[in-house]
Amino acid sequence: MANDTKERILAAALEMFSQNGYAGTNIRELSASLGLVKSGVYKHYESKEAIWNALLDQMIAYYGEHFGSAEHLPPVPDSPEGLVDMTMRMVNFTVRDERIIMTRKVLTLEQYRDVRARELATKHFLTGLTDMFTHVFTGMMDKGLLHRDDPKMLAFAYTAPISALIHLCDREPEKTEEAIRQVEAFSHHFIQTYGADD
Amino acid sequence: MANDTKERILAAALEMFSQNGYAGTNIRELSASLGLVKSGVYKHYESKEAIWNALLDQMIAYYGEHFGSAEHLPPVPDSPEGLVDMTMRMVNFTVRDERIIMTRKVLTLEQYRDVRARELATKHFLTGLTDMFTHVFTGMMDKGLLHRDDPKMLAFAYTAPISALIHLCDREPEKTEEAIRQVEAFSHHFIQTYGADD
DNA sequence: CATTATAGTGAGCGAAAGGTCACTTGTCAA
Protein backbone atom coordinates (compact mmCIF):
# COMPACT_ATOMS: atom_id res chain seq x y z
CA MET A 1 0.00 0.00 0.00
CA ALA A 2 1.23 3.47 -0.80
CA ASN A 3 0.23 4.96 2.52
CA ASP A 4 2.13 2.34 4.42
CA THR A 5 5.46 3.24 2.83
CA LYS A 6 4.64 6.91 3.11
CA GLU A 7 4.19 6.50 6.84
CA ARG A 8 7.32 4.39 7.15
CA ILE A 9 9.30 7.09 5.40
CA LEU A 10 8.11 9.64 7.94
CA ALA A 11 9.01 7.31 10.80
CA ALA A 12 12.49 6.79 9.40
CA ALA A 13 12.84 10.52 8.81
CA LEU A 14 11.92 11.25 12.42
CA GLU A 15 14.57 8.82 13.54
CA MET A 16 17.31 10.21 11.32
CA PHE A 17 16.45 13.88 11.69
CA SER A 18 16.40 13.50 15.47
CA GLN A 19 19.84 11.91 15.44
CA ASN A 20 21.68 13.87 12.77
CA GLY A 21 19.46 16.86 12.11
CA TYR A 22 17.91 17.81 8.80
CA ALA A 23 21.17 18.88 7.14
CA GLY A 24 23.01 15.86 8.47
CA THR A 25 20.52 13.39 7.01
CA ASN A 26 20.72 12.03 3.48
CA ILE A 27 18.08 10.29 1.43
CA ARG A 28 20.23 7.31 0.55
CA GLU A 29 20.64 6.25 4.16
CA LEU A 30 17.02 6.97 4.89
CA SER A 31 15.89 4.81 1.97
CA ALA A 32 18.31 2.04 2.87
CA SER A 33 16.94 1.89 6.41
CA LEU A 34 13.58 1.06 4.82
CA GLY A 35 15.05 -1.60 2.56
CA LEU A 36 14.54 0.31 -0.62
CA VAL A 37 16.61 2.34 -2.98
CA LYS A 38 16.96 6.09 -2.98
CA SER A 39 14.71 6.80 -5.95
CA GLY A 40 11.94 4.83 -4.29
CA VAL A 41 11.18 7.53 -1.73
CA TYR A 42 10.75 10.08 -4.51
CA LYS A 43 7.66 8.11 -5.58
CA HIS A 44 6.11 9.24 -2.30
CA TYR A 45 7.66 12.63 -1.60
CA GLU A 46 8.94 15.01 -4.19
CA SER A 47 11.91 16.24 -2.18
CA LYS A 48 13.77 16.02 1.10
CA GLU A 49 12.09 19.23 2.16
CA ALA A 50 8.67 17.76 1.40
CA ILE A 51 9.47 14.92 3.80
CA TRP A 52 10.47 17.46 6.43
CA ASN A 53 7.29 19.44 5.95
CA ALA A 54 5.12 16.33 6.09
CA LEU A 55 6.87 15.27 9.29
CA LEU A 56 6.27 18.68 10.83
CA ASP A 57 2.62 18.57 9.73
CA GLN A 58 2.31 15.25 11.50
CA MET A 59 4.00 16.48 14.65
CA ILE A 60 1.83 19.58 14.76
CA ALA A 61 -1.32 17.54 14.19
CA TYR A 62 -0.31 15.02 16.86
CA TYR A 63 0.35 17.78 19.36
CA GLY A 64 -2.98 19.39 18.59
CA GLU A 65 -4.83 16.11 19.02
CA HIS A 66 -3.18 15.12 22.28
CA PHE A 67 -2.44 18.36 24.07
CA GLY A 68 -4.17 21.12 22.15
CA SER A 69 -7.73 21.08 23.36
CA ALA A 70 -9.36 21.49 26.74
CA GLU A 71 -10.77 17.96 26.71
CA HIS A 72 -7.28 16.51 27.06
CA LEU A 73 -6.45 18.37 30.24
CA PRO A 74 -5.41 16.04 33.07
CA PRO A 75 -7.79 15.55 36.00
CA VAL A 76 -7.19 17.74 39.02
CA PRO A 77 -5.58 15.64 41.77
CA ASP A 78 -7.48 15.06 45.00
CA SER A 79 -4.47 15.33 47.26
CA PRO A 80 -0.99 16.82 47.26
CA GLU A 81 0.39 13.31 46.76
CA GLY A 82 -1.89 13.01 43.76
CA LEU A 83 0.08 15.77 42.09
CA VAL A 84 3.30 13.85 42.62
CA ASP A 85 1.73 10.68 41.25
CA MET A 86 0.38 12.40 38.16
CA THR A 87 3.71 14.10 37.55
CA MET A 88 5.70 10.89 37.87
CA ARG A 89 3.38 9.05 35.49
CA MET A 90 3.73 11.80 32.93
CA VAL A 91 7.48 12.11 33.28
CA ASN A 92 8.10 8.38 33.23
CA PHE A 93 6.13 8.14 30.04
CA THR A 94 7.64 11.12 28.27
CA VAL A 95 11.28 10.20 28.96
CA ARG A 96 10.85 6.60 27.80
CA ASP A 97 8.59 6.87 24.76
CA GLU A 98 10.99 6.76 21.82
CA ARG A 99 8.73 8.68 19.53
CA ILE A 100 8.27 11.55 21.96
CA ILE A 101 12.00 11.63 22.68
CA MET A 102 12.74 11.89 18.97
CA THR A 103 10.13 14.59 18.54
CA ARG A 104 11.74 16.69 21.25
CA LYS A 105 15.17 16.18 19.73
CA VAL A 106 14.03 17.19 16.25
CA LEU A 107 12.39 20.33 17.60
CA THR A 108 15.53 21.12 19.53
CA LEU A 109 17.76 20.68 16.51
CA GLU A 110 15.63 22.63 14.02
CA GLN A 111 14.21 25.38 16.22
CA TYR A 112 16.51 28.10 14.86
CA ARG A 113 15.98 27.20 11.21
CA ASP A 114 12.30 26.49 10.72
CA VAL A 115 9.54 28.81 11.89
CA ARG A 116 7.05 26.05 12.52
CA ALA A 117 9.59 24.00 14.46
CA ARG A 118 10.32 27.09 16.50
CA GLU A 119 6.67 27.63 17.38
CA LEU A 120 6.06 23.99 18.20
CA ALA A 121 9.20 23.92 20.33
CA THR A 122 7.95 26.81 22.44
CA LYS A 123 4.60 25.08 22.89
CA HIS A 124 6.17 21.71 23.63
CA PHE A 125 8.83 22.95 26.03
CA LEU A 126 7.16 25.92 27.67
CA THR A 127 3.70 27.30 27.08
CA GLY A 128 1.91 23.98 26.62
CA LEU A 129 3.13 22.68 29.95
CA THR A 130 2.46 25.97 31.68
CA ASP A 131 -1.10 26.13 30.37
CA MET A 132 -1.78 22.57 31.40
CA PHE A 133 -0.58 23.04 34.95
CA THR A 134 -2.23 26.42 35.27
CA HIS A 135 -5.45 24.47 34.95
CA VAL A 136 -4.29 21.82 37.42
CA PHE A 137 -3.19 24.33 40.04
CA THR A 138 -6.29 26.45 39.67
CA GLY A 139 -8.30 23.32 40.39
CA MET A 140 -6.12 22.42 43.35
CA MET A 141 -6.54 25.88 44.81
CA ASP A 142 -10.29 25.58 44.42
CA LYS A 143 -10.13 22.30 46.32
CA GLY A 144 -8.05 23.90 49.04
CA LEU A 145 -5.00 21.77 48.31
CA LEU A 146 -2.76 24.70 47.47
CA HIS A 147 -2.51 28.14 48.98
CA ARG A 148 -4.09 30.85 46.89
CA ASP A 149 -1.41 32.20 44.59
CA ASP A 150 -0.94 33.09 40.93
CA PRO A 151 -1.63 29.74 39.27
CA LYS A 152 0.25 30.69 36.10
CA MET A 153 3.33 31.59 38.07
CA LEU A 154 3.14 28.34 40.02
CA ALA A 155 2.66 26.37 36.82
CA PHE A 156 5.73 27.99 35.33
CA ALA A 157 7.76 27.46 38.51
CA TYR A 158 6.67 23.82 38.57
CA THR A 159 7.00 22.78 34.94
CA ALA A 160 10.19 24.56 33.91
CA PRO A 161 12.48 22.63 36.25
CA ILE A 162 10.84 19.35 35.27
CA SER A 163 11.24 20.28 31.64
CA ALA A 164 14.94 20.93 32.25
CA LEU A 165 15.33 17.44 33.67
CA ILE A 166 13.50 15.92 30.71
CA HIS A 167 15.94 17.66 28.40
CA LEU A 168 18.76 16.26 30.50
CA CYS A 169 17.38 12.74 29.90
CA ASP A 170 17.31 13.37 26.16
CA ARG A 171 20.89 14.59 26.25
CA GLU A 172 22.33 12.04 28.67
CA PRO A 173 20.03 9.00 28.74
CA GLU A 174 22.26 7.22 31.26
CA LYS A 175 21.18 9.82 33.82
CA THR A 176 17.48 9.07 33.36
CA GLU A 177 16.98 7.22 36.63
CA GLU A 178 18.71 9.92 38.62
CA ALA A 179 16.77 12.64 36.84
CA ILE A 180 13.50 10.93 37.63
CA ARG A 181 14.42 10.80 41.30
CA GLN A 182 15.19 14.51 41.08
CA VAL A 183 11.78 15.17 39.57
CA GLU A 184 10.17 13.31 42.46
CA ALA A 185 12.19 15.19 45.07
CA PHE A 186 11.37 18.47 43.37
CA SER A 187 7.68 17.64 43.23
CA HIS A 188 7.63 16.82 46.93
CA HIS A 189 9.48 20.00 47.74
CA PHE A 190 6.97 21.92 45.66
CA ILE A 191 3.92 20.66 47.53
CA GLN A 192 5.74 21.21 50.80
CA THR A 193 6.29 24.82 49.77
CA TYR A 194 2.94 25.64 48.23
CA GLY A 195 0.62 23.02 49.69
CA ALA A 196 -2.09 24.14 52.08
CA ASP A 197 -0.89 23.07 55.56
CA ASP A 198 -1.14 19.28 55.64
CA MET B 1 49.63 37.40 11.77
CA ALA B 2 48.74 33.73 11.80
CA ASN B 3 47.00 33.78 15.14
CA ASP B 4 44.75 36.59 14.05
CA THR B 5 43.30 34.63 11.14
CA LYS B 6 43.13 31.52 13.24
CA GLU B 7 41.00 33.39 15.76
CA ARG B 8 38.87 34.92 13.05
CA ILE B 9 38.19 31.49 11.63
CA LEU B 10 36.95 30.31 14.99
CA ALA B 11 34.75 33.38 15.33
CA ALA B 12 33.24 32.79 11.90
CA ALA B 13 32.79 29.10 12.70
CA LEU B 14 30.92 29.95 15.89
CA GLU B 15 28.63 32.18 13.90
CA MET B 16 27.92 29.65 11.17
CA PHE B 17 27.71 26.58 13.38
CA SER B 18 25.28 28.36 15.66
CA GLN B 19 23.05 29.26 12.73
CA ASN B 20 23.21 26.18 10.52
CA GLY B 21 24.80 23.55 12.74
CA TYR B 22 27.99 21.66 12.04
CA ALA B 23 26.58 19.56 9.20
CA GLY B 24 24.83 22.54 7.65
CA THR B 25 27.99 24.62 7.46
CA ASN B 26 30.44 24.50 4.57
CA ILE B 27 34.01 25.69 4.41
CA ARG B 28 33.54 27.75 1.25
CA GLU B 29 30.97 30.01 2.86
CA LEU B 30 32.96 30.21 6.05
CA SER B 31 36.08 31.24 4.13
CA ALA B 32 34.17 33.76 2.04
CA SER B 33 32.81 35.45 5.15
CA LEU B 34 36.43 36.11 6.11
CA GLY B 35 37.31 37.42 2.65
CA LEU B 36 39.50 34.53 1.72
CA VAL B 37 39.25 31.42 -0.34
CA LYS B 38 38.50 27.94 0.90
CA SER B 39 42.04 26.57 0.71
CA GLY B 40 43.18 29.46 2.86
CA VAL B 41 41.58 28.10 6.00
CA TYR B 42 43.34 24.79 5.48
CA LYS B 43 46.59 26.64 6.15
CA HIS B 44 45.34 27.10 9.70
CA TYR B 45 43.21 24.03 10.38
CA GLU B 46 43.67 20.67 8.76
CA SER B 47 39.97 19.87 8.49
CA LYS B 48 36.45 21.01 9.25
CA GLU B 49 36.44 18.74 12.26
CA ALA B 50 39.67 20.32 13.52
CA ILE B 51 37.92 23.70 13.44
CA TRP B 52 35.04 22.23 15.38
CA ASN B 53 37.35 20.73 17.98
CA ALA B 54 39.32 23.95 18.35
CA LEU B 55 36.08 25.87 18.81
CA LEU B 56 34.95 23.44 21.48
CA ASP B 57 38.34 23.69 23.19
CA GLN B 58 37.90 27.44 23.27
CA MET B 59 34.36 27.26 24.61
CA ILE B 60 35.38 24.79 27.31
CA ALA B 61 38.38 26.93 28.29
CA TYR B 62 36.24 30.07 28.35
CA TYR B 63 33.67 28.42 30.55
CA GLY B 64 36.35 27.14 32.90
CA GLU B 65 37.91 30.59 33.18
CA HIS B 66 34.69 32.48 33.80
CA PHE B 67 32.43 30.07 35.65
CA GLY B 68 34.55 27.11 36.64
CA SER B 69 36.37 28.18 39.77
CA ALA B 70 35.23 29.36 43.18
CA GLU B 71 36.80 32.79 42.73
CA HIS B 72 34.25 33.69 40.09
CA LEU B 73 31.24 33.05 42.27
CA PRO B 74 28.96 36.08 42.49
CA PRO B 75 28.80 38.01 45.78
CA VAL B 76 26.01 37.04 48.14
CA PRO B 77 23.32 39.76 48.03
CA ASP B 78 22.63 41.79 51.14
CA SER B 79 18.89 41.93 50.68
CA PRO B 80 16.13 40.04 48.91
CA GLU B 81 16.00 42.86 46.35
CA GLY B 82 19.72 42.33 45.82
CA LEU B 83 18.97 38.87 44.49
CA VAL B 84 16.57 40.33 41.94
CA ASP B 85 19.11 42.95 40.93
CA MET B 86 21.89 40.43 40.48
CA THR B 87 19.62 38.12 38.53
CA MET B 88 18.47 40.87 36.20
CA ARG B 89 22.02 42.01 35.51
CA MET B 90 23.05 38.47 34.69
CA VAL B 91 20.05 37.74 32.50
CA ASN B 92 20.22 41.04 30.67
CA PHE B 93 23.81 40.34 29.84
CA THR B 94 23.42 36.73 28.82
CA VAL B 95 20.48 37.26 26.49
CA ARG B 96 22.11 40.20 24.69
CA ASP B 97 25.75 39.14 24.35
CA GLU B 98 25.98 37.76 20.82
CA ARG B 99 28.87 35.48 21.58
CA ILE B 100 27.13 33.85 24.52
CA ILE B 101 23.93 33.48 22.52
CA MET B 102 25.83 31.72 19.76
CA THR B 103 27.61 29.50 22.25
CA ARG B 104 24.28 28.35 23.70
CA LYS B 105 22.90 27.72 20.23
CA VAL B 106 25.90 25.66 19.15
CA LEU B 107 25.71 23.55 22.30
CA THR B 108 22.01 23.09 21.73
CA LEU B 109 22.49 21.98 18.13
CA GLU B 110 25.38 19.61 18.70
CA GLN B 111 24.55 18.16 22.11
CA TYR B 112 23.34 14.80 20.74
CA ARG B 113 26.31 14.29 18.39
CA ASP B 114 29.42 15.34 20.29
CA VAL B 115 30.28 14.08 23.78
CA ARG B 116 32.08 17.23 24.79
CA ALA B 117 29.27 19.45 23.55
CA ARG B 118 26.88 17.29 25.54
CA GLU B 119 28.86 17.68 28.73
CA LEU B 120 29.33 21.40 28.31
CA ALA B 121 25.63 21.80 27.55
CA THR B 122 24.68 20.16 30.82
CA LYS B 123 27.08 22.43 32.70
CA HIS B 124 25.96 25.53 30.84
CA PHE B 125 22.25 24.90 31.08
CA LEU B 126 21.89 23.07 34.35
CA THR B 127 24.58 22.11 36.83
CA GLY B 128 26.72 25.24 36.47
CA LEU B 129 23.80 27.50 37.28
CA THR B 130 22.62 25.28 40.09
CA ASP B 131 26.06 25.17 41.70
CA MET B 132 26.42 28.91 41.45
CA PHE B 133 23.09 29.64 43.09
CA THR B 134 23.56 26.94 45.69
CA HIS B 135 26.41 29.10 46.92
CA VAL B 136 24.33 32.26 46.71
CA PHE B 137 21.38 30.79 48.58
CA THR B 138 23.56 29.20 51.24
CA GLY B 139 25.03 32.63 51.86
CA MET B 140 21.61 34.25 51.95
CA MET B 141 20.39 31.69 54.47
CA ASP B 142 23.42 32.39 56.63
CA LYS B 143 22.55 36.08 56.50
CA GLY B 144 18.97 35.32 57.46
CA LEU B 145 17.59 36.53 54.14
CA LEU B 146 16.05 33.20 53.21
CA HIS B 147 14.34 30.60 55.32
CA ARG B 148 16.48 27.56 56.03
CA ASP B 149 15.83 25.05 53.29
CA ASP B 150 17.81 22.77 50.99
CA PRO B 151 19.94 25.32 49.08
CA LYS B 152 20.56 22.96 46.16
CA MET B 153 16.85 22.41 45.72
CA LEU B 154 16.18 26.14 45.86
CA ALA B 155 18.97 26.80 43.38
CA PHE B 156 17.48 24.30 40.99
CA ALA B 157 13.98 25.67 41.46
CA TYR B 158 15.28 29.18 40.85
CA THR B 159 17.63 28.71 37.91
CA ALA B 160 15.72 26.19 35.81
CA PRO B 161 12.78 28.50 35.04
CA ILE B 162 15.15 31.37 34.27
CA SER B 163 17.16 29.08 32.01
CA ALA B 164 13.95 28.15 30.19
CA LEU B 165 13.25 31.83 29.51
CA ILE B 166 16.80 32.37 28.26
CA HIS B 167 16.29 29.52 25.82
CA LEU B 168 13.07 31.17 24.73
CA CYS B 169 15.01 34.35 23.95
CA ASP B 170 17.48 32.38 21.84
CA ARG B 171 14.62 30.74 19.96
CA GLU B 172 12.35 33.77 19.59
CA PRO B 173 14.44 36.94 20.01
CA GLU B 174 11.41 39.16 19.49
CA LYS B 175 10.09 37.91 22.81
CA THR B 176 13.20 38.99 24.70
CA GLU B 177 11.66 42.01 26.44
CA GLU B 178 8.64 40.03 27.58
CA ALA B 179 10.83 37.17 28.75
CA ILE B 180 12.95 39.53 30.81
CA ARG B 181 9.85 40.89 32.48
CA GLN B 182 8.86 37.32 33.25
CA VAL B 183 12.24 36.67 34.81
CA GLU B 184 11.76 39.68 37.04
CA ALA B 185 8.27 38.65 38.05
CA PHE B 186 9.49 35.16 38.77
CA SER B 187 12.39 36.42 40.82
CA HIS B 188 10.07 38.57 42.92
CA HIS B 189 7.71 35.69 43.40
CA PHE B 190 10.63 33.55 44.48
CA ILE B 191 11.80 35.87 47.25
CA GLN B 192 8.21 36.31 48.33
CA THR B 193 7.93 32.55 48.68
CA TYR B 194 11.27 31.73 50.24
CA GLY B 195 12.38 35.04 51.73
CA ALA B 196 12.53 35.41 55.49
CA ASP B 197 9.42 37.36 56.59
CA ASP B 198 8.89 40.80 55.11
C1' DC C 1 -7.16 -11.65 -20.98
C1' DA C 2 -5.64 -7.09 -21.91
C1' DT C 3 -5.16 -2.63 -19.58
C1' DT C 4 -3.60 0.48 -16.52
C1' DA C 5 -1.97 2.47 -12.48
C1' DT C 6 1.40 2.01 -8.82
C1' DA C 7 5.68 0.78 -6.17
C1' DG C 8 10.14 0.04 -6.80
C1' DT C 9 14.80 -0.35 -9.58
C1' DG C 10 19.29 1.14 -11.19
C1' DA C 11 21.97 3.95 -13.99
C1' DG C 12 23.23 8.44 -14.20
C1' DC C 13 23.20 13.77 -13.90
C1' DG C 14 24.82 18.27 -12.21
C1' DA C 15 25.97 20.62 -8.18
C1' DA C 16 28.23 21.02 -4.01
C1' DA C 17 30.84 19.05 -0.52
C1' DG C 18 35.72 18.38 1.90
C1' DG C 19 40.28 18.38 0.84
C1' DT C 20 45.04 18.75 -1.96
C1' DC C 21 48.73 20.99 -4.25
C1' DA C 22 51.81 23.75 -7.05
C1' DC C 23 52.40 28.35 -7.00
C1' DT C 24 52.65 33.60 -5.75
C1' DT C 25 53.17 37.17 -2.52
C1' DG C 26 54.71 39.67 1.40
C1' DT C 27 57.75 39.90 5.55
C1' DC C 28 61.59 39.52 8.26
C1' DA C 29 66.12 37.67 9.81
C1' DA C 30 70.82 36.68 8.38
Add this chain to the structure above:
DNA sequence: TTGACAAGTGACCTTTCGCTCACTATAATG
Protein backbone atom coordinates in the same frame (compact mmCIF):
# COMPACT_ATOMS: atom_id res chain seq x y z
C1' DT D 1 70.40 41.41 -0.88
C1' DT D 2 68.93 37.20 -0.31
C1' DG D 3 66.90 33.19 1.56
C1' DA D 4 63.33 31.15 4.18
C1' DC D 5 58.97 30.84 5.65
C1' DA D 6 54.15 31.78 6.57
C1' DA D 7 49.77 33.33 4.35
C1' DG D 8 46.91 33.15 0.68
C1' DT D 9 45.43 31.74 -4.29
C1' DG D 10 43.13 29.08 -7.85
C1' DA D 11 42.77 25.02 -10.32
C1' DC D 12 41.56 20.45 -9.53
C1' DC D 13 40.49 15.88 -7.25
C1' DT D 14 37.15 12.55 -5.26
C1' DT D 15 33.08 11.72 -2.96
C1' DT D 16 28.58 12.52 -1.78
C1' DC D 17 24.57 15.02 -2.25
C1' DG D 18 19.57 15.70 -4.00
C1' DC D 19 17.12 14.42 -7.79
C1' DT D 20 15.53 12.42 -12.62
C1' DC D 21 14.15 9.04 -15.75
C1' DA D 22 13.48 5.02 -18.56
C1' DC D 23 12.23 0.76 -17.17
C1' DT D 24 10.16 -3.57 -14.65
C1' DA D 25 7.34 -6.23 -11.59
C1' DT D 26 2.88 -6.60 -9.53
C1' DA D 27 -1.68 -6.53 -8.71
C1' DA D 28 -6.21 -4.84 -9.20
C1' DT D 29 -9.91 -3.51 -12.92
C1' DG D 30 -12.62 -3.41 -17.31
